[in-house]
Amino acid sequence: MTTLPMFPLGSVLFPHMPLHLRVFEQRYLIMMARVLDADAAVFGVVLIERGQEVGGGEHRFGIGTVARITQLEAPEGFVGVVAQGERRIEVLEWLDDDPHPQASVRELAELEWDDELFPLRERAERVVRRALALASEFTEQPWAPDVELSGDPAVAAWQLAAIAPVGPLDQVELLRSESMEALLTRVIEVTEAATDSFGA
Known part of the structure; x- marks a missing residue:
């Protein structure tokens, strides 16, 4: 079990797939700054069940994917983030938005190829x-x-x-x-x- 900053989105991120974000909301700008200061530049992505991406208060699904930042740019007015989907996670508990979403999660097992x-x-x-x-x-x-x-x-x-x-x-x-x-x-x-x- 570990605590991850979380980014609820209107789309699903799969393992091994790219993610492109335009980050402009203050809480997520703070989150990205914290993520980049950490040893591993990762955050969790889950689909929004109900609500909107902007403003908070959305309901979120309890399964998602860890995203690792691979590229960052900061044009005027927003931060552009490119990340790569890695392993799947299950949300065990949503924590207080402080000021961004975060959750206690556990990693799900890799699916084995035959x-x-x-x-x-x-x-x-x-x-x-x-x-x-x-x-x-x-x-x-x-x-x-x-x-x-x-x-x-x-x-x-x-x-x-x-x-x-x-x-x-x-x-x-x-x-x-x-x-x-x-x-x-x-x-x-x-x-x-x-x-x-x-x-x-």
Whole structure:
């Protein structure tokens, strides 16, 4: 168990995925200054269940991802942060916002890769790429259908979960996965359901 500064957001951060933030609210500017002063420049990211990102008072999900700052810039008026998703965490207790959110968290176990899952991973990739291609016909997507994935199959599995064109509640469910097989299976299920909603 450890205490982490927390950044509730309107989106889900997955392990091995980049995070780009424009920080301008005072409480988070203070948080970033504290994070950068610490030995490890990390903070937790969770999805907001209800409420808004600005002003506080939001309700937050209890599962998230540790983000490690990799790049920082400070144009006039805000701080630009680039971070990388690392390990998953579970929130055990929300602490007082002092002045920013913070929580006692525990690290969740890494999902173990088994080479027998290669056919399932390949199927998940086909389903996600097809969904991205179809979704791009209706709205602009943050990820192209031909986006390159990691050669590490475990990393690629998390990348598929992150780029699948599904909603944040489905993404939280994916983040909760207790095995690599469960993650890939659910990626296929929620992505196929999303594809059906596109009218395929």
